[in-house]
Every structure is written in structure tokens, then in C-alpha cells.
Amino acid sequence: MMTELIYMKDCYVKEWDASVESVGNDGQGTFIVLDRSAFYPESGGQLTDKGFVGWNGQKTSVVKVTKGNIIKHYIVGPEPRAGEKVHCVLDWARxxxxxxxxxxxxxxxxxxxxxxxxxxxxxxxxxxxxxxxxxxxxxxxxxxxxxxxxxxxxxxxxxxxxxxxxxxxxxxxxxxxxxxxxxxxxxxxxxxxxxxxxxxxxxxxxxxxxxxxxxxxxxxxxxxxxxxxxxxxxxxxxx
Incomplete structure (x- = not known):
């Protein structure tokens, strides 16, 4: 599943809705893959975005985003399930x-x-x-x-x-x-x-x-x- 990169067309999107495609852990930490994301993955000399995702009264922090074959959003906090609908918010000041x-x-x-x-x-x-x-x-x-x-x-x-x-x-x-x-x-x-x-x-x-x-x-x-x-x-x- 290729994540739609919202920031490629609009750098000013601060909040958006997405679906969790998968949840994993690769040794660097727990990560989620979203179907669409405005979080910028660290690359091209620019630091990663940060923020949080929320669902059903729960919230988890996005502390790092990386890109490779998939866009990984590393999280600290509660883990959403695959298929969960989440609301994403950028640390806009950053x-x-x-x-x-x-x-x-x-x-x-x-x-x-x-x-x-x-x-x-x-x-x-x-x-x-x-x-x-x-x-x-x-x-x-x-x-x-x-x-x-x-x-x-x-x-x-x-x-x-x-x-x-x-x-x-x-x-x-x-x-x-x-x-x-x-x-x-x-x-x-x-x-x-x-x-x-x-x-x-x-x-x-x-x-x-x-x-x-x-x-x-x-x-x-x-x-x-x-x-x-x-x-x-x-x-x-x-x-």
C-alpha cells in the first residue's frame, strides 16, 4: 500500500483523517502505516515532522517519520489497530x-x-x-x-x-x-x-x-x- 503524501501538493494541511493500514515494530520502535499522510518523513536534509494521531478518545504521539518501501510513522503511546480510522494533527509550529x-x-x-x-x-x-x-x-x-x-x-x-x-x-x-x-x-x-x-x-x-x-x-x-x-x-x- 502506497501512502498518499498530502504535503506534496499542499504544505499547509495541519489536520486530516486517515486509516491505519498496518502496525509493526522494526527494532527502532512501534510504527503505523497510514493510507494518507501530511507528516513529512526525514529526507533530503529536512528533519521529520512530529504530531499525534487520535481515535475513539485515545491519542498517541508521532515522534519520527521515515520513508523507504513504506512510510513508517513511529509512535509513543497507545497503539491503534490496523483498519482504525484516525485523526492526524501536525506539530504545526515545528x-x-x-x-x-x-x-x-x-x-x-x-x-x-x-x-x-x-x-x-x-x-x-x-x-x-x-x-x-x-x-x-x-x-x-x-x-x-x-x-x-x-x-x-x-x-x-x-x-x-x-x-x-x-x-x-x-x-x-x-x-x-x-x-x-x-x-x-x-x-x-x-x-x-x-x-x-x-x-x-x-x-x-x-x-x-x-x-x-x-x-x-x-x-x-x-x-x-x-x-x-x-x-x-x-x-x-x-x-
């Missing part, structure tokens, strides 16, 4: 912080590529601070100041953000239009999800994002770290 952080990363990455020719080769999206790795990169303090200022100007521009899918062939035939390392995408993926900051950046991404850059709020670059091999790590936080 999710919204991750959305703002992830969109901020896209903005910083796009500015770094346009201004300095530096590609993003890694990232980690957290709620309190986040990071991205740039290569090739040798940024001065003045460069960092520019990166922060220009990125915040994009935020203040209140640019709408649209999420949609395109055929892989279309994206690969227009490599200058879509920010992506297509060689890292598994060959079986034929439709790819685009996060489009209108008129500024189009990036291939399966993560959660805000609908307008102004929702990011301002952010501050805390520091950079040398990671070797022409790679620098940029650490930032929301302010």
Missing part, C-alpha cells in the same frame, strides 16, 4: 519553522549560484538553525554580508512560490532553468517536483515550503566553516 528554513535555504542557494557560481552540494534543515554546503566556494566576509543582504531582499520582495510537477525529460532538456543535479536522481523517477520562486529560482525538491517569500521572515548568516575540497558550510538562523 513544521512551519522547517518550511521557512527550507525556503530560506533555496533563496541563499540561488543567490550563491547566481553571484558566486557556487552550487549547493548538501544541506540540513532544522528548526533553530540550518546549514548548506557550497562548492566551489571561497567567500570573504564581504561576500557573506552580500549573501545575507541580497537573500533578505528576496524575502522582502514577497515573491509567490508555486509547487508543481514536470516530466523529467522536460527538466533535463532545460538544465539552465531548473536548479538540480539530475545525475543524483534515480532513473526510475520520471516526474519531478519543482519549487518555483517566481521569476527567481526553480529547484527540484520534495520538501515543504512556504507560499510566499515574505513568510520566511529575515534570517542571519551566523558563520561559515571550511569543509575542504573547495567546500564551505554556511550556517544560518531565522531572526
Amino acid at each position: 513544521r512551519y519553522a522547517l518550511m521557512r528554513m527550507h525556503t530560506a535555504q533555496h533563496i541563499i542557494s540561488a543567490v550563491a549560484l547566481k553571484k558566486f557560481g557556487s552550487s549547493t552540494v548538501g544541506n540540513q534543515i532544522h528548526t533553530d538553525h540550518s546549514r548548506l554546503d557550497l562548492k566551489p566556494s571561497k567567500l570573504s566576509q564581504e561576500d557573506l554580508a552580500f549573501l545575507e543582504q541580497k537573500s533578505n531582499e528576496i524575502v522582502d520582495s514577497a515573491i509567490p512560490i508555486e509547487i508543481y510537477e514536470v516530466d523529467r525529460e522536460e527538466a533535463e532538456s532545460n538544465p539552465d532553468e531548473y536548479r538540480c543535479n539530475f545525475s543524483l536522481l534515480p532513473k526510475f523517477i520520471r516526474r519531478i517536483r519543482i519549487v518555483d520562486i517566481k521569476g527567481f529560482d526553480k529547484a527540484v525538491c520534495a520538501g515543504t515550503h512556504v507560499a510566499n517569500t515574505r513568510e520566511v521572515g529575515h534570517f542571519k548568516i551566523l558563520k561559515k566553516e571550511n569543509k575542504g575540497k573547495e567546500t564551505e558550510r554556511i550556517i544560518y538562523e531565522l531572526v
Whole structure:
């Protein structure tokens, strides 16, 4: 059973109804599989969503979500039975912080590529601070100041953000239009999800994002770290 991933089309769904397809334990803990879910599974550098599911006056916490052949929602508390109808609720404060952080990363990455020719080769999206790795990169303090200022100007521009899918062939035939390392995408993926900051950046991404850059709020670059091999790590936080 493939879980319908609600967040792929709508990142703002906070509550929804679902059915428990199965319950299991894999050594990491007890997990449930849902027929539909807006819980984001930890992947692509973005942390897992958390929240809870409730049924018949009972409630259990969702503490971690992972993806593989199935989407596993690890729970702590009472266990619903397979076939149970449940009501799911996101920890919205956590999710919204991750959305703002992830969109901020896209903005910083796009500015770094346009201004300095530096590609993003890694990232980690957290709620309190986040990071991205740039290569090739040798940024001065003045460069960092520019990166922060220009990125915040994009935020203040209140640019709408649209999420949609395109055929892989279309994206690969227009490599200058879509920010992506297509060689890292598994060959079986034929439709790819685009996060489009209108008129500024189009990036291939399966993560959660805000609908307008102004929702990011301002952010501050805390520091950079040398990671070797022409790679620098940029650490930032929301302010």
C-alpha cells in the first residue's frame, strides 16, 4: 500500500483523517502505516515532522517519520489497530519553522549560484538553525554580508512560490532553468517536483515550503566553516 503524501501538493494541511493500514515494530520502535499522510518523513536534509494521531478518545504521539518501501510513522503511546480510522494533527509550529528554513535555504542557494557560481552540494534543515554546503566556494566576509543582504531582499520582495510537477525529460532538456543535479536522481523517477520562486529560482525538491517569500521572515548568516575540497558550510538562523 502506497501512502498518499498530502504535503506534496499542499504544505499547509495541519489536520486530516486517515486509516491505519498496518502496525509493526522494526527494532527502532512501534510504527503505523497510514493510507494518507501530511507528516513529512526525514529526507533530503529536512528533519521529520512530529504530531499525534487520535481515535475513539485515545491519542498517541508521532515522534519520527521515515520513508523507504513504506512510510513508517513511529509512535509513543497507545497503539491503534490496523483498519482504525484516525485523526492526524501536525506539530504545526515545528513544521512551519522547517518550511521557512527550507525556503530560506533555496533563496541563499540561488543567490550563491547566481553571484558566486557556487552550487549547493548538501544541506540540513532544522528548526533553530540550518546549514548548506557550497562548492566551489571561497567567500570573504564581504561576500557573506552580500549573501545575507541580497537573500533578505528576496524575502522582502514577497515573491509567490508555486509547487508543481514536470516530466523529467522536460527538466533535463532545460538544465539552465531548473536548479538540480539530475545525475543524483534515480532513473526510475520520471516526474519531478519543482519549487518555483517566481521569476527567481526553480529547484527540484520534495520538501515543504512556504507560499510566499515574505513568510520566511529575515534570517542571519551566523558563520561559515571550511569543509575542504573547495567546500564551505554556511550556517544560518531565522531572526
